[in-house]
Amino acid sequence: MATVIELPVELFKGPVDPDWCPGCGDFAVLKGVQTAAAKLGITPENLLVVSGIGCSSNLPGFLHAYGIHSLHGRAVPVATGAHLANTDLKCVITGGDGDGYGIGIGHLLHAMRRNLDVTYIVMDNQIYGLTTGQTSPTTGVGQKTKSTPQGNHENPLNPLALAITAGATFVARAFSGEPKHMADTISAAIEHKGFSLVDIFSPCVTYNKVNTYPFFKERVYKLEDENWDRSDFHASLAKSFEWGDKIPLGVVYETDMPTYEDSELAFKKGALVKQSLKTDPKVWAGIVEEMI
Amino acid sequence: MQEVTVGIAGAAGDGLDKSGDTLAKSCSRLGLHVYAYNCYQSIIRGGHIWLRVRIGENKVYSHGDNLNVLVALNQDSIERHSIEVEEGGAVIFNSDKLACETVQVRNGVQIVGLPMKKITEDVVKEHGALLPIMQNTVAMGAAAFFSNIGVEEPSSVLADTFAHKGQKVIDLNISLLKVGYEFAKANFKPVTKDWNFSRKKRCFLTGNEAIAIGAYAAGCKFYSAYPMTPASTILHWMANHAHETGICVKQCEDELSVINMAIGAGIAGARSMCATAGGGFALMTEAVGMAGIMEVPVVCVEVQRGGPSTGLPTKTEQADLWQVYGASQGEFPRLIVAPKDIVDCFTTTVEVFNIADRYQMPILLMSDLLLSEHPETVDPEVFDGNPVIDRGEIVSEWPESKGKFKRFKFTESGVSPRALPGTPNTAFVSASDDHDEESILISDMFTSPATRRKIMEKRNRKIENLLKELPAPVLEGPADADLTLVCWGSTWGPVKEAAELLTAQGIKTNLLNIKYIAPFHAKEVLEILSKAKKKISVEVNFTSQMARHIKAETGISMDAHINRYDGEPMEPLYIVEHVKRILAGKALDYDVTEAEAKDMAYHYIRTHALEKMRPTAATRESSNGHGEPTWNVELSERATGKLAARMKVGVSTGATYSFEKVAE
Secondary structure, three states: OOOOOOOOHHHHEOOOOOOOOOOOOHHHHHHHHHHHHHHHOOOHHHEEEEEOOOOHHHHHHHEOOEEEEOOOOOHHHHHHHHHHHOOOOEEEEEEEHHHHHHHOHHHHHHHHHHOOOOEEEEEEOOOEOOOOOEOOOOOOOOOOEOOEOOOOOOOOOOHHHHHHHHOOOEEEEEEOOOHHHHHHHHHHHHHOOOOEEEEEEOOOOOOOOOOOHHHHHHHEEEHHHHOOOOOOHHHHHHHOOOOOOOEEEEEEEEOOOOOOHHHOHHHHHOOHHHOOOOOOHHHHHHHHHHOO | OOEEEEEEEEEEOOOHHHHHHHHHHHHHHHOOEEEEEEEOOOOOOEEEEEEEEEEEOOOOOOOOOOOOEEEEOOHHHHHHHHHHOOOOOEEEEEOOOOOOOHHHOOOOOEEEEEOHHHHOHHHHHHHOOOOHHHHHHHHHHHHHHHOOOOOHHHHHHHHHHOHHHOHHHHHHHHHHHHHHHHHHHHHOOOOOOOOOOOOOOOEEEEHHHHHHHHHHHOOOOEEEEOOOOOOHHHHHHHHHHHHHHOOEEEEOOOHHHHHHHHHHHHHHOOOEEEEEEHHHHHHHHHHHHHHHHHOOOEEEEEEEOEOOOOOEOOOOOOOOHHHHHOOOOOOOOOEEEOOOOHHHHHHHHHHHHHHHHHHOOEEEEEEEHHHHHOEEEEOHHHOOOOOOOOOOOEEOOOOHHHOOOOOOOOOOOOOOOEEOOOOOOOOOEEEOOOEOOOOOEOEOOOEOHHHHHHHHHHHHHHHHHHHHHOOOOOEEOOOOOOEEEEEEHHHHHHHHHHHHHHHHOOOOEEEEEEOEEEOOOHHHHHHHHHHOOOEEEEEOOOOOHHHHHHHHHHOOOOOEEEEOOOOOOOOHHHHHHHHHHHHOOOOOOOOOOHHHHHHHHHHHHHHOOOOOEEEEEEEEEOOOOOOOOEEEEEEEEOOOOOEEEEEEEEOOOOOEEEEEEOOO
C-alpha cells in the first residue's frame, strides 16, 4: 500500500458557499466528505462527487472536486457510468432520501446488487426539503407534512436493512450532530472496496419538526463503543431494525466480496478513458470476415 | 436485371431463419446481391414467420414485390402465400404432411411436394432418424435448385455453419441438402436462367450490426442497454464481441439507467453509446436534455417500432419523429439523424461520434425495425476499421498559472474546451441546473438573466455551425422529374425502386431523402421543393410526420401523402399504385378488401382456437341491417373442405358483426 499523504481540508473548499438553511445537517456532511477526502489523501482531481436533485444534491457545487449535479433520482446511474469509464477516480455519490430512496430507489438496489466500488452518502432528513416539506420514503407514520396533513399513513422504508439484503458490502449510519464520528464513517466507507452506503441523519431544521437534533441526540449510540461484530449478516440485519429509544450509529455491516469491476473484462487494460480508441486490426479483420 | 425472391414461411421455432441464412449467404458468396426481410411476431414458438430473401445480379434496395419460390413449413403457410407465387415459380413443401392443391396456386406454378420419408431413406440409413427441423435443409436444397445457384455454395455455407459440431453433422446436412436439390432437379425446372456469378465476396449484415460495428470503429468504449425489440441485437453484438473489442457492455435495470450511465461515461471521457426502441426512449427523454445542458457527447440510438405504447413489438414504423424531436423539456442543441440503409448505418455511426465530441452534444440516431433487423449484402470495403477520430477540443493540461478553468467558457463557436475528470486544476461540476462559464448555478440563490441569455446563445450557436458542415439533401433521379417523392430512413430503399419503376412507366420521378432532421437544411430543402412540380411524401406512419416537419421548417406543403401503418414496410409497388391513384385524382379507399376480409377471418379463427377452418370465399353484401356493406366470409373445414362457418365483416369499419358455425 502506498503511504497516504493527508491533505489540508481547505483544499476542498468549493467555489461558492453553501446556500442551505442555517442549521441544516448538510453542512456537517459537506465537511465530513471534505475531511474524509483530505484524510485519505484523495486529491480534488481524483475525486468525483455525483448527486441528483434536492437540497443535499447541491453538495458537489460546494466543494472543490469534479462533480456531476445530475437529475432527480439518477445520481446512481450517472455515477455508475462515470465510474466505469474512469475507475481511477474515487466516486462518491451524495443525495437525499427522496432522491435515493424515493425516485431513485430502483437504481440504488441494482447498484448494491452489483457491488460497484462506489460510496453512497444519503443525507436522510425524512422530508422533502427543496419542494418545501412533503412526506418522504423515510418519514415516520403519523407525521404531518404538507402532503400528509392528516398524518403520513405509509410505513417508512428501512435503508439499512434494504442495503444489507440487496448486496451492499458496507452499510453504516451517521448523524450530523456527531461530525467526527460521521467523518470517520465516511472515510471508512470510501476505503471499503465495494458498494458502501452511509445513511446520515441530517436534520431539516425548516420542514421536519419531528426528527430534530434533540430527537437524535437523545436516542443515538455508537456501535463502535459496543465492539459490534459487523461481519455477521443475520445479526447485522436484525440490528438494522433497531429503532425507537435507542438508534445505532456506525458500521452495521461490512463484508468482503468481489466487486463488479473485478470481473469486468474491459478493465483488464486499465481505465476505459485511458485506452486507445483505435480498433485492433486483427479483431477488425475477424469481424468483417465473420459477416462474409 | 435478373432477380429471384424466395419466401420461407412457417411458425416460430421451425428454424426457418437458419435456412434463410444458408440461402442468403450462399448467394452472397457467389457475388449476388441479397436483401432479406423477416416478418415475425412477438412469440417464441408458433405464430407465423415470413422471411423473404430477394436475390439480384445488381444491388436490390428492398425485399420487393415478387415471390418466385415459396418454402412452406406448415399448412398455414401454403394457404397464406402459395397464391403469391408467380408463373414459373415453385411451392416447396413436405408432401408427407402437407398438401397444396392446384386451386391454391396461379397458372404455371410448379407444385413441389417433397416425399420426405422416401427421398431421405438412404440418409436415414447412414445417419439415423432425422429431427423434424432437418427437413428444412432438404427444402433448402430444392430452393437452391429453383434459384439456380447450384448445390456447392450452399454446401460450403452449411460446412461453415456446422463446423463447431463436427464432420458427421456437416456430412448429414450436406446429404440432406443434396437430396432436396437432386429431387427437384430430376422433376422440375429452375425459376431463373443461369446467373452471372461475379463471386465478389460481400458481407451480409443488418442495420443494427452495422451500427454496433460503426461504434467499435469509432472508438466506443461504453455501451449500455435494456433489452427491447428491435434494438436488442445491438446489445447482442456488443456482448458477443466485448471480449475482443474491449467495450464495456452494461445491461441496466431500465432505460433511465441506460442513458444516465451513458451520459456519466461521456462526462468521464469515454466514447459512449446506448440504444433502445421508442418505448425505452420515452423513459430516456429527461436525460437527453441533461446531456444538452451539460454539453455531454453521447450517442443514443432510437429504433422505431409500431406504436403507440407497446404497439406492434415486432413490426416496423416511422412514427417516433415527433417524440425524438420533442424529447426533453427546454431548448438545447442536439443532432437528430436518420440513416437510410445499412452502409449509412455504419458511416453515420462513425460520423456522429466525432460530431458528439466536437460539438459536445447528444446525438439521437433514428433507425426503424426494417432497417435494424433486415440483412443485406454490403461490399466489405465499406467497413473502414481505421476511421478518422476527432475528439474536438480537449484540454489535456491546465497549469495553475492559467487561472480558473472555465468548463463552459463563452466562445465564438459555442464550443468550450473540455477537460476530462482527472485532469489537474480543471475541477468543475457538470450541472443539470443552468450555470455560468465556471459551471456555477445561475438560478439557485439569485438568477442572472444576462448570464442565462449568454449561455443559451453560446449553446445554441453550436447548431448553426454544425448545420454548415452537414451535407444538404439532394435530389436523386432525373432533375426534370414530374414528381418528387419525399422520404426518410429505411423507406428510401423502396422509394428509390418505386421512382425507377414510375420513371420506366413514363412518370418521370425523382426523390428527396431527408437524413439530418435537426438541425435542418431549411434553405436547401425549400429551394429544391419549391421547384418540384408535384411532391408526395412517403412514410411508414399515419400522420406524415416528416412532411409536417418539412412544412414547419420551410413552409412547403406536400401535394399528397402516401402512408402505411399496418406494421409492414413500404414496398415499391405499394408506392407505385398509390402514386397512380393520387395522379388520377382518386381518394384513398379505406374499405376492407376481399383479401383483408379473409385475413381478418384468419385472425378470428386463429385467436378463437378454430384452426381446423380456413376462409374459402368472400362475397360482398350491401343491405344487411348493419348500416354498412359487409364481407360475408365462408370458412371451410381444412380436412374435408365442407362449409363450417360464416363470418360478417364490415367493409368500412372492419367490425366483426357475426361468426356463426354451420350446424352439423
